[in-house]
Amino acid sequence: MRKSHIFALALIVLIVAVTILDQFTGISMGKEEPEQVERVSVSELETVDSNRGELDITYALARIESKKSYYHYKDINYFLRAFFDGVNAGEVSLDIIDEEYMTFMGYDGADLLKPYSMLEAVDYDVTRTYATSGKVIVDLSYREIGSDTRYQRSFSIIDNTLADRPFIKVEEIGIKTESDDYSINLVSKGVFDKYEIYKIEIENRSDRELIVDDSMYGFNAIKGDNKYYHTLESAKLPYEIVTGEIRSFLIRFDTHNPEEIYVIIDGEEVRLY
Amino acid sequence: MIKRLIGIILLIILLGIVVYSHFYPTYEIPEETKETGANLPQSEYEFYEGEEFGRHGDIIIREDQRLISTYDIEDIEIVYDYLDPADTSDYEDLLSIYISYIPKCSTQNPESFFETNREDIGNILGIYSYGEFLSLNKTLNDEGIDKDSTITGVKLVSLKEDKGLLNAHIRLFYGEATLDMSHRLDYVYFGTQPYLFIYSEGGGV
Numbered sequence A: 001m002r003k004s005h006i007f008a009l010a011l012i013v014l015i016v017a018v019t020i021l022d023q024f025t026g027i028s029m030g031k032e033e034p035e036q037v038e039r040v041s042v043s044e045l046e047t048v049d050s051n052r053g054e055l056d057i058t059y060a061l062a063r064i065e066s067k068k069s070y071y072h073y074k075d076i077n078y079f080l081r082a083f084f085d086g087v088n089a090g091e092v093s094l095d096i097i098d099e100e101y102m103t104f105m106g107y108d109g110a111d112l113l114k115p116y117s118m119l120e121a122v123d124y125d126v127t128r129t130y131a132t133s134g135k136v137i138v139d140l141s142y143r144e145i146g147s148d149t150r151y152q153r154s155f156s157i158i159d160n161t162l163a164d165r166p167f168i169k170v171e172e173i174g175i176k177t178e179s180d181d182y183s184i185n186l187v188s189k190g191v192f193d194k195y196e197i198y199k200i201e202i203e204n205r206s207d208r209e210l211i212v213d214d215s216m217y218g219f220n221a222i223k224g225d226n227k228y229y230h231t232l233e234s235a236k237l238p239y240e241i242v243t244g245e246i247r248s249f250l251i252r253f254d255t256h257n258p259e260e261i262y263v264i265i266d267g268e269e270v271r272l273y
Numbered sequence B: 001m002i003k004r005l006i007g008i009i010l011l012i013i014l015l016g017i018v019v020y021s022h023f024y025p026t027y028e029i030p031e032e033t034k035e036t037g038a039n040l041p042q043s044e045y046e047f048y049e050g051e052e053f054g055r056h057g058d059i060i061i062r063e064d065q066r067l068i069s070t071y072d073i074e075d076i077e078i079v080y081d082y083l084d085p086a087d088t089s090d091y092e093d094l095l096s097i098y099i100s101y102i103p104k105c106s107t108q109n110p111e112s113f114f115e116t117n118r119e120d121i122g123n124i125l126g127i128y129s130y131g132e133f134l135s136l137n138k139t140l141n142d143e144g145i146d147k148d149s150t151i152t153g154v155k156l157v158s159l160k161e162d163k164g165l166l167n168a169h170i171r172l173f174y175g176e177a178t179l180d181m182s183h184r185l186d187y188v189y190f191g192t193q194p195y196l197f198i199y200s201e202g203g204g205v
Helices: A001-027 A057-063 A070-087 A098-106 A109-116 B002-023 B076-081 B085-106 B111-123 B130-142
Strands: A047-049 A053-055 A122-132 A135-144 A150-158 A162-163 A167-178 A182-192 A196-204 A219-223 A226-230 A246-253 A259-263 A269-270 B153-162 B163-176 B177-188 B192-201
Touching: A047 B153, A057 A070, A057 B085, A057 B130, A070 A109, A070 A122, A070 A150, A070 B111, A070 B177, A070 B192, A098 A167, A098 A182, A098 A196, A109 B076, A122 A182, A135 B153, A162 A182, A182 A259, A226 B163, B076 B153, B085 B111, B085 B130, B085 B163, B085 B177, B085 B192
Parallel strands: A122 B177
Antiparallel strands: A047 A053, A122 A135, A135 A150, A150 A162, A167 A182, A182 A196, A196 A246, A219 A226, A219 A259, A259 A269, B153 B163, B163 B177, B177 B192
């Protein structure tokens, strides 16, 4: 046997040995096992109680899951309970509140507590849940523990956060109406389940005080043959705007997508939209 | 000359095999990792009319078709002061499912486990944040409890009412190891039906 044959044979043996080692021991260069992520199938929770032998948890699961929408309701209740825990403790964690909603309404944590300020400890029952525009709206009744007087309120659950109204989304508008005396900016609207809230900024450019009609007719909207009058959603504000001031109003109309919106300012009705 | 050529070709083939085996591993990804979303059982049980098991009459399972489905919970009678018998049965069911799932959370890869199983973790344990899950995972690992640990006893240590909620403290025995857990029982009506929910309290007492 020639030297070259011996060399070739040795090389073949070496390669075969490395291949075998590589396959069976996992010793390799640059080759890693994929990360093992365990997926625990709930249906396989059969287990052992050393006192009683083999357990088959699937039957307990079946009984729980036979309750309509059990896990869906459990998720919803998690946020509601966190909210009312906060109410009862005097401070709601803003981590669970929808940020877009809070920003639009100009709320801080104290504003969330106001509806319950006269109640000692609050508990609730959910009267109805339904989905609209991809959000879950929750109607509930709440009461002071020990009292028979109940109050109604609707919440919405949005991407693992909560709003303490049936909030759906904010839409930017940005339509300005200007004159020598004022500039009125229809900034945006918050869309809720059965109403809309408009953010309206009025700047007084005149050298006198401007007065917005403070009756329900002060802001009004038209949709089809119907006329809608406003309610003021921001904190109680005087409707008088002094020279140079920019006053922000949150105005609610109990309809969606009105065709026209008006404000009565200085006795004159001005169309904003 | 021909022998040399055959030798060279053999060498090239072998080298090719080595290179291929380096870059294309032969082991398979476990089946579980391919799953996404919840895998809760739907209607895989056979229900028969006639002999009724359980309450409410909403589920009918032939008695000889089943094994024991709840743990023997020491001092469960504490709940009798707070829950009626039907709700106590619900609590035993919920607690048994809860107890069964806990050892699975002793994973050494908590972040991936939480992401993969977060829906079930919320559904069963009432844990919705990674921070809370990590706390439970750490407690389990500190106590030496792994996913194959066998439960040897369950004790309801205390149950206290606070503003309409029940705060429960349970002790789980895994041979020598014990695990103290606390959870809240929330009893809420959705429409006309009462629901009992368990929410863990931060993975410990």
